[in-house]
Amino acid sequence: GQQVMQIPQYQHVQEGEDFTTYCNSSTTLSNIQWYKQRPGGHPVFLIQLVKSGEVKKQKRLTFQFGEAKKNSSLHITATQTTDVGTYFCAGDAGNNRKLIWGLGTSLAVNP
Amino acid sequence: GAVVSQHPSRVICKSGTSVKIECRSLDFQATTMFWYRQFPKQSLMLMATSNEGSKATYEQGVEKDKFLINHASLTLSTLTVTSAHPEDSSFYICSARLLAGNEQFFGPGTRLTVL
Numbered sequence: 001g002q003q004v005m006q007i008p009q010y011q012h013v014q015e016g017e018d019f020t021t022y023c024n025s026s027t028t029l030s031n032i033q034w035y036k037q038r039p040g041g042h043p044v045f046l047i048q049l050v051k052s053g054e055v056k057k058q059k060r061l062t063f064q065f066g067e068a069k070k071n072s073s074l075h076i077t078a079t080q081t082t083d084v085g086t087y088f089c090a091g092d093a094g095n096n097r098k099l100i101w102g103l104g105t106s107l108a109v110n111p
Numbered sequence: 112g113a114v115v116s117q118h119p120s121r122v123i124c125k126s127g128t129s130v131k132i133e134c135r136s137l138d139f140q141a142t143t144m145f146w147y148r149q150f151p152k153q154s155l156m157l158m159a160t161s162n163e164g165s166k167a168t169y170e171q172g173v174e175k176d177k178f179l180i181n182h183a184s185l186t187l188s189t190l191t192v193t194s195a196h197p198e199d200s201s202f203y204i205c206s207a208r209l210l211a212g213n214e215q216f217f218g219p220g221t222r223l224t225v226l
Contacts, residue, residue, distance in 0.1 A: 033214055042204055043204070101155050
């Protein structure tokens with residue numbers, strides 16, 4: 001079946017260091033979405049990437065969608081303690097519009 | 112906009128009882144809602160896709176007679192965990208999607224504990 005692999009599973013950084021999480025799909029996606037879940041909270045939509053090779057920025061966050069529309073990355077520059085949480089990618093294969101979720105990357109930031 | 116509420120936020124029940132969880136889209140209509148289950152420090156596991164006015168589509172391995180879903184209106188979907196057992200204890204989260212959009216808006220979740 002369709003799968004979305006996400007690495008790393010955990011990442012521990014010092015405040016100010018950069019952070020990147022990667023997603024790789026077994027199939028071509030129509031779009032990929034990124035969500036953030038704070039500890040004890042629920043997932044919150046961050047962004048959607050649709051076009052091949054697309055790059056979008058939200059302040060210190062940079063999102064990329066691969067040329068083949070099978071992989072994506074989220075990069076955070078100069079992490080802050082407010083960035084703590086689990087970041088999920090979710091791929092939409094476009095057939096029945098349900099999302100295929102990555103396992104998430106839990107980010108811990110030392111102040 | 113795009114706010115989803117979920118009720119109750121927390122429930123503790125005895126083994127064998129049934130628990131109903133409500134998911135409401137407060138400021139938009141959602142023809143499709145999703146029900147997820149999440150274990151501690153794990154990813155979201157899609158249980159079923161709930162479509163207004165029709166039967167829910169369950170994921171493989173999810174018992175439809177155990178987890179009853181009713182999506183009677185464009186703003187309300189309910190999940191009933193029937194004859195709950197301790198292994199059903201989990202965090203249940205619903206999400207809703209706008210009619211013309213792909214992103215999902217999540218409710219705050221319901222933490223179910225079955226004693």
